[in-house]
Amino acid sequence: MIQKNVTSLGYRPTIGLEIHVELSTASKMFCACPNHFGDPPNTNVCPVCLGMPGVLPTMNRQAYEYAVLMALALNCRIAEFTKWDRKGYYYPDLPKNYQISQYDLPLGSDGYIDLLVNGQTKRIGITRAHLEEDAGKNVHDLPDCTGVDLNRAGVPLLEIVSEPDLNCVEEVMAYARSMRQLVRYLGISQANMQQGHMRFEPNISLWIFDDSEPDGGHYTPIIEVKNLNSFRSLERTVAFEIARQAEEWQADPHGYRMDKMSKQNRGWDDVREVTVYQRHKEEADEYRYFPEPDLLPVEIDDAWLERIKAQLPELxxxxxxxxxxxxxxxxxxxxxxxxxxxxxxxxxxxxxxxxxxxxxxxxxxxxxxxxxxxxxxxxxxxxxxxxxxxxxxxxxxxxxxxxxxxxxxxxxxxxxxxxxxxxxxxRNLMQVSDTSALESIVAQVLADNAKAVADYKSGGKKAKKARSFLLGQVMQKSKGQANPKVVGELIDREVLGQT
Amino acid sequence: MELHRLTIQQLAGELAKGQLSSRQATEHLFQRIERHDPAIHGYLELHQDAALAQADRIDKRRSKGETLGPLAGVPLAIKDNICISHGRTTCASKILGNFQAPYEAHVVQALNAADAVILGKTNLDEFAMGASTENSGFGVTRNPWNLQTVPGGSSGGSAAVVAADLAYAALGSDTGGSIRQPAAFCSVVGLKPTYGRVSRYGLVAFGSSLDQIGPIAKTIPDLALLLNIIAGHDRRDSTSADLEVGDYLANLDKPVKPLRIGVAGEYFQEGLDKEIAQAVRQALDFYASLGAEIVDISMPLNKYALAVYYIVATAEASSNLARYDGVRYGYRDKDPKDYIDMYYTSRAHGFGAEVKRRIMLGTYTLSAGYYDAYYLKALKVRTLIRQDFDKAFEQVDCIAGPVTPTPPFRLGEKIDDPLTLYLSDVYTVMANLTGLPAISIPCGFSSAGLPIGLQLTTKAFSEELLLRIARMFEQATDYHLQKPKLQS
Known part of the structure; x- marks a missing residue:
């Protein structure tokens, strides 16, 4: 259905979604600080997550198991050997100015999830799932400076990247909600949207059908929107971008295409409900990834994997x-x-x-x-x-x-x-089904309402209404405790002589 | 013998006998530091009050007959890139000029548990980057053997104060030779343990896959004693080895027999000072005279070691030093325009030239498009070098060679020529690239009276063997007993 519709429009939205999920471990990814939302700024911190000189990370095994559990639920290939990598970029909420992440060896890859959209099953590919540490938060509402709250710095963060298999807003939303449902089923995240436990980054472009092209069409330039933290903003962003890109394409059918324009970052403006241009991504980001020398590689043996698998509930x-x-x-x-x-x-x-x-x-x-x-x-x-x-x-x-x-x-x-x-x-809420107790009320009601009895007996147009009326009267007199089924049978017997 | 000349073992003996108090020994060293350190500048900060209070505590406990740790009352020095929870930890960098660590390094906790007294923090090349201690943000350290020459680096302060008897021993750190090279330049013994033998928790990182803390001391038994205390698994350092640690003192005086010592021809080629070559050859002859078999081995990849080292070390350093940004602690430039400007100016003014050079080198080699050609390639060669050593250790128990290509050089001689200075590390970086344990022991003096060191390397986690082989030489020679003449 959906497919047909968009084809008639001349394009098909092509969307991939990155989702970041904060895992609900007791402690942070690489130190023993509590992983807890809502505490006063910089209270759940220690030298390790503050990025003090000379400190070293130690891996939270529970977080790793949670992440593997999710990768299993997403039918991913589980890497027997993974390592940690440093992703370098400077930002005040990132204490070490590098994030410990997984670059070329994610713990899970090549998976899928089946969605139910409009009663039909659709399979969405999962490119990869990897674990990393969250950053802190810059606090901008202080009178004369910007503050940095590092309570969140180092919280385990699971990143799940989908294939660009999502073709409409409904599928995007079904995918996002299924992910939330899944992590809650697995008990690995509360996925509380208000507390920022889930963040979305859609990559959106349109496939323009054009039989005159060798591939049967082309893509519009990819738009990436970062840091959406509600279903509502995700839904509106995707809907807005589909419409906006369709307009751009219609205005410039030959220029607005992926092979002529680089990838763009846009941000969602929640007040104006539009996406806003941020920057072009001329080339790949420069993160200077390299293997994290402070942590050992993680090797999952069969026994460990089996123990994790045993924790998988029915999905x-x-x-x-x-x-x-x-x-x-x-x-x-x-x-x-x-x-x-x-x-x-x-x-x-x-x-x-x-x-x-x-x-x-x-x-x-x-x-x-x-x-x-x-x-x-x-x-x-x-x-x-x-x-x-x-x-x-x-x-x-x-x-x-x-x-x-x-x-x-x-x-x-x-x-x-x-x-x-x-x-x-x-509370006198038991139904009276005892016929002897009801017979006298029924007799009384029938005696008092000869007209209705006659209407019912006639079998004409008014019969049904008359029967309901009589039944209602009995119910009323029994203060609602009569069993309507039994009452109906009694009325039928008395009036029609049926048993 | 004068009090400051004692070894740790001798001092501990005197203290145990009750002939001497820790306060006396500690005060004596502080007086000596006051007299001699202005010329040497081995110390960046003295912890006089804390040290004397600790000495008194130990004396009191001793007088009560309590059981004390193996270093009870012994005054030691710590390189200033190792965190202590009082005083400052500066790494000799202006960017950490006022930094006070809120926690203690694993090795410091271990020394405290052994009841040691910590005198203060010693000078180094900024963030341990250098081979002369001239790169310190807080003044150079001079070699006690000749104040016009460098003490080596980066643990130049630690080596100099031990050589000048301003501490009974010291901790240093070694990323590419930073313990062994200054030990050789100052005629003291220095050990870089196997990577993973000693926890790095609390050592301010330079090259994380290369860094290792180790002791610098007057004698091999003192080294063994210190290693006994600082070695071992620490859960806070994932790379620290979960292996049992033996008693390095137990069999120390037992000669290793049979003993096969490998010597690589590559070590004696162009660039090696003749007097050093001669001293090392003599040391090998000596081992031969003790019955050791000297075996020629080949280290064909030796020529790549320095290049590989400077790629790996600078890459890791560029990332490790990213955290010094003026946001949470350390130096922040005044009135930046915005946060980007704060990064730029704080780092531009906080770091010294050599640190900035290495950050730039590392940033370059990790950049997209260069990573494969530099960093990845270097990792591959690193693996091959390790295999070279594994192969060599199938034939020999120990590999011997020089520590440095030249004797201590004059202050300022190489400081404007970084590449020449980098060549000082040519014999020492191998142990860091391979993770193997290596030791520097005094083996002679140049005609100018400057110290020469012998380097010995053994298999991973075989420090017991390494120390015993070194002890064989020490027991039969008196190089380690010679002392610089200090002017006061």
Whole structure:
């Protein structure tokens, strides 16, 4: 669908995305300082991450394992031998004026991730995944100087580079969100966007279809936009650039092409919602990479790799497919339930405890997610054990409580540790399904509403409405506790003589 | 014997007997420093108060009969590119002129744990870049043997104060010969341990893959004692070897037999001073007289060593010294226009000429388009050189040769001719490129009365063997007992 659309426009967006993810290790990449956001400036620092003279880095093994775990989840080839390299550039937030990174031997390469876009699977190539240290932050809101906060300097940073396989905004967003979902599934990053745990750098150009050219078309010059730290700015940047490049191409179809213009850096202006020209990249950046002599190469043997592999959970896309098949849930509900690993785990635990999948899914979606959202937590953290929720599902399924009562009970369970059945009875939310108790109310209602009874009996146009009216009256008189199904059967029997 | 002439072992013996207090020894050296160091300028900073307080502490503990460390009360000096958490660590550079390290180097912690007394910090070529200690940002150091000549470098201050009995021993660092060459020029013993034998944590980096801390002392037993204390694994230095460290003193006096000593013809070619060649030959004859087999070996790649060294060392230095930018510590030029200007002017005014030259060389060789031709090629040759040595050590236990091509040269003689000065490192850089342990021991004097050193190299992590071979020579000769005559 998408493909066809853009073809008719005469071009196809071609987008690659670099993503930086801060890993949620306890300590920094090369020193023992806490990896913690939000502390007063320059409190999580030591001589090593301050780049003092004479200090040396030591590798955080946990960070390396986290990174390998992600590379495995992205189906990458895992390098048995990698080393560290120094990437040199001068900036005040970079204490050593070089960043320890991985240059020519990334720990993961040649992987892929499958995305679900508009109900279809699309495979996006992963060029490489490597580990490096984050820089600090320049602080510009001081009265008469610029400050440097180095709390973030040295935090482990995983860089994931995609192939230019993304062809529209929807795919870019699905890719970015899948990455966030994946790192959270793996438990290697909180991927908290507000805290800058994820940053995006799209490379965008358009493939212009032109049958008169030997390759069947050409590319517009690549635009790189650095340091986007929200999904919103990523989405708008990509949409804006596609439109802007299309305009440029239309204005200058022969000049605006990759082979005639060098790569350009543009920045996203969040206020004006436009990209702004920064610089041309005439040649490759000069980072003077060379192997980091202060660290030993990292060699992963089979035993270590197996130990890391054993930590791989079921990944979101596999879980999605399994939920659809095993539980027969629809796309939307399955997407919701598998969006976070904790939610999916919780859902499965509820089913394990005896709930029907459909009921559990509905209650988690309609009540759990809503309440979790209000409380700023996730479903599994609401304080309702899977066993209690399963009990509630069963009470609802066997008509002990109505669906609307179930919602009320769900909410009450947040404040009470009591079993749902007890809550239902304390609050008079049990349905009355006992026919003898309902028969007198039904008889009374039928006696009081002869007109409606006649309409129903006539079987004409008004019959359906009349039946609903009678049922409503009974429900009202029972203060909502009557089981509507049983009431309906009683009315049918009395009025139509059916059993 | 005069108090300052004692070796560490002798001093430790006197202190243990209670004949002498550490305060007496320490005060004696400070008096001697006051009298002689103005002419030599081996020290950049004295830690008088801290040293005397430590001496008193040790004396007090000794009087209580406490068990003390092997260096209890022994006054030592530290090269000023090794961090101590009090006083300044300047690397003899104006850019770190007021820098106070907030932490202590591994070796300093080790010396403290051994109850040593630290007298102060010694002069060096700025950031250890040089072979004469003339590149110091805070004045040159003079050779105690002849004040008109250089003490060598970069650990010139450490070698000079040991030679002049202004410290019982000192720590230096060796990136391309910076311990061995000044040891040879000052007629003291100096050891560059195997790369990884001693933690570099707290040594201000010059060439990270080449740097190694080592001792400079009056005798081989003192070297062995110091190495016992500073060697060993340190988790803070990933490149420090997780290998057991033996007791280097235990078998020190046991001669090595049989002993095969390799001599490379390449070491005795053009450029080597005749008197040095002769002294080294004599030393080899002496070993032969002890029953050693002298084996001719070939080091065909020797001619590339200096070029490879100056590519690797400057490349690493250009990166290691990038952090001196005036942002967090150290010298910052006044009133820069913007942060770029702050980098430019702080670095332009903070670094000396030789440091800037090497930063530029290193920056150039690491640049895109040059990397393969220079740095990568140098790494490959480095590997081949290492293989040369591995092959040689299949035939011999030890390789012997000169330390320096010339005796100590006059102050100012080579300072304006960097390439000639770089040639001073021609015999020493191999040990750094290969990571092998190497030692410099006194083996004679020139006709002008200037010291000559003999260099011995053995396999990686075989310091025990190396020290024993050196000790064989020391025990039978008296070069190390000769002392410069100081004017006061």
């Amino acid at each position: 979101p896309i596999a879980r999605y497919a399994r939920f659809r098949e095993e539980f027969g849930l629809d796309e939307k509900l399955t997407t919701l339930l598998t969006s976070e690993r904790t939610t999916a785990d919780y859902f499965e635990a509820v089913i394990q405890a005896g709930a029907s999948p459909r009921r559990a899914a509905n209650l988690i979606q309609s009540q759990g997610m809503r309440l979790a959202n209000e409380k700023g937590t996730d479903v599994a953290e609401l304080g309702i054990s899977p066993q209690r929720l399963a009990q509630l599902c069963k009470l609802t399924d066997d008509d002990t409580v109505s669906a609307s009562a179930a919602a009320t009970i769900f909410q009450a369970m947040l404040e009470s540790d009591a079993p749902p059945e007890k809550i239902a009875s304390e």
